[in-house]
Amino acid sequence: MAMLDDFRNKEFLDQITILNEISGSKDPEALPGLMALLKEPVGDTSIDYMVVNALNAVLSNNEDIVIQGLTDDHEGFNILCIRVAGEYALKNAVPSLASMTEKEQDPDRLMEIITSLARIADPQALPVFRKFLDHEDAFIQSACIEALGKLSDTESIGRFKAMIEESEAPDRFEVCDITTWKAVDTLAGFRSDDTIGFLVAKLHHKNPTVRRIITDALVSIGTQCVPMLLGSFETGNTDDKILTANVLGFIGHRSGADGLVAALDKGLAANENVRYAVYEALGRIGTMKGIICLVDGLSETEELILMAVIGGLGNHVNPGMIATLTKLIAEGDDQSARLVKAIIASKATAIFDALYENPEAGDALIEVLAKSKDPHILEEFRAVLVDIDDERSKRDLKRLPQVSTGSRKALAADDSRSMCAMHRAILTDLGFEPFIAVNGEEAYDFIEEGEEFEVIVTDMNMPVMDGMELVAKIRSTPGMEDTPIIMVTTESEMSQQDLASKAGVTAFITKPFKPDELKMKINEITR
CATH class of the missing domain: 1.25.40 (Serine Threonine Protein Phosphatase 5, Tetratricopeptide repeat)
Known part of the structure; x- marks a missing residue:
């Protein structure tokens, strides 16, 4: 040319x-x-x-x-x-x-x-993709898995299932490899009852990262998963129930809430961790039956469970619920004190605003609020009182202390709103400035921004980035090789503690726990 x-x-x-x-x-x-x-x-x-x-x-x-x-x-x-x-x-x-x-x-x-x-x-x-599905190179395998999924090759479904099964072998489950991840995503893409049922059955995979990937896949599928998840809740063990309740909450469909309420009525949530997960899910979904169930949960005495109940109700305030709370607080007993404390710790400002109209309930709330050491909580409730703008609220505003953030910093990561609220209260009481994240990625963002923490508390199972991934990233970050890390688990996850210890976790605390237990653990590892 x-x-x-x-x-x-x-x-x-x-x-x-x-x-x-x-x-x-x-x-x-x-x-x-x-x-x-x-x-x-x-x-x-x-x-x-x-x-x-x-x-x-x-x-x-x-x-x-x-x-x-x-x-x-x-x-x-x-x-x-x-x-x-x-x-x-x-x-x-x-x-x-x-x-x-x-x-x-x-x-x-x-x-x-x-x-x-x-x-x-x-x-x-x-035929080419099927042939190289078992190639020794993981990236070639993954490319073939994706291609077979894109072509909706039902003939390969059995092999994808086998890959996920094999990934739980004793010599493999500690690491989530790319082929397992791709196999989960590809099975989810078929959206058949068979593939969804398999993923539901594998929801409590031995590897926490695989659990997170399966959870994300089921949530993306949505309502089609609900019947199988409810079936797993009915027949599964404690782990199955906790994880399926979490997924149902994230899906957010009415049928999921109705099924969880029915399961509670059948006595299938006797375990405290299971009830906690159910209340969290019902709060996210917000159906009438779910709200009634949450109102019944106001009788719970375990602090963390009660915070899940209050957190859920805080999104769906109605006159009937406020009337019940007003009556319970007026009784002035131990449960009244628990409820008031949970409302403040959960930053349930909508409930606070509605209850404040009753002088007796309002005084009880202000009494607890005036003792708070958390500047963020005080700021949020102070804003509510400013908006009320009457003589009583002006007097109560003067009772609230001016509190500065602590010089010590701590990070807590958990996808549960009520757990985040508890962590905030505990860390504030210990004199820390709390940094709160709803998943591992958000938590690590604080670290990338240059924040330095004296202690880190993380849940094991979270969306986007789970606790195990977060710990691994922290330990590979220069200067954070020895930062104390506490991992929150459930009783049934204790078998995974060895895996978490290898990743770099310093100590564990098992849900449900009382605030003083976590305080003791933090003091123990930060001396």
């Missing part, structure tokens, strides 16, 4: 102009010249890069040349043709690409070919 004549001797800006014009025109006459420049580069990185882009553009309009290039001796041109075939989904290239996989020994080139076939997504390539 005349434009490329004497190209190497042209000025830099002229070379750029020529290559841009070729990219726009996709003129096949430029192909010989571009191939010559590819095989013998100019030596300027930017120009050589633009040559590849121009060649890519020309090839995109010349399928026959791409297919011929799949057998070209020049490695760079060969790889470019492989990539172009995938990028532009050239289905006529599938037979040649499939044939190339039969003799390819280099895993990097094999990955290029399989990636291209996966992007074309033609059923002709199914």
Whole structure:
């Protein structure tokens, strides 16, 4: 092509102009010249890069040349043709690409070919993806898993299930590998009762990260999962019930709430951790039956469970619930004190606002609030009193202390609103400035922003990034190799403590726990 004549001797800006014009025109006459420049580069990185882009553009309009290039001796041109075939989904290239996989020994080139076939997504390539599903290279395996899922290959479902089963082997469960992750996502993509039922059954996988991936997958599927999750709640063990309640809460469908209420009525939530999970879920969903159930939960005496109840009711304030709370607080007994404390610790400002209209209930709330050491809690309730703006609220505002944040900093991560509230109260009482996150990723953001913490408390199971992943990231962060980390678990998760210890956890505390137990644990490891 005349434009490329004497190209190497042209000025830099002229070379750029020529290559841009070729990219726009996709003129096949430029192909010989571009191939010559590819095989013998100019030596300027930017120009050589633009040559590849121009060649890519020309090839995109010349399928026959791409297919011929799949057998070209020049490695760079060969790889470019492989990539172009995938990028532009050239289905006529599938037979040649499939044939190339039969003799390819280099895993990097094999990955290029399989990636291209996966992007074309033609059923002709199914035998190739099935063949390499058990390849020793995890990334090649993963590419095949994704491709088979994209092609809805039901014949491979059994193998995907087997991969997840195998990942729980004693020598494998400590790490969530990419193939397990892809197998979960691909099974979720089928959205059949069979694949959903399998994922529900594997919700308490031995690896916490796999549990999180399965949880996220089920939540993304949504209401189709609800009947199977409720079935697992009915027949499962404590772990099954806790995790299925969590997922039902995140899905947020009325049928899930109705099923959980029915399960409570049947006595299937005798375990305190299970009840806690159920109340959290009902608070997220917010149906009438769920709210009635939460009102019944006001009789709970365990502090953490009661905070879950109050936290759930705080999202759905109504006159009947406020009347019940007013009556309970007026009784002035131990349960009254627990309820008032839970309302303040949970930052249930909507409940506070409604109860304050009753002088007796309002006085009880102010009495507890005036003893708070948490500037964030005081600030939120102070704003409510300012909005009420009457003589009584003005007097009560003067009773609230001015509290500054502590000089010591602590981080707590938990996806439960009530647990976060408890952590905040405990850390504040100990003189820490609390930093609260609802998942591991949000918690690690504080660290990346340069915050330094004297102690970190994290739940094991959280969405987005679980506790195990968070601990691993913290321990790989310079300067945080010895920062004390407490992991919160349930009684049934104690078998996972060895795994968490290997990841770098300093100490454990088991739910449900009383605030003083966590305070003692923090004091013990921060001396």
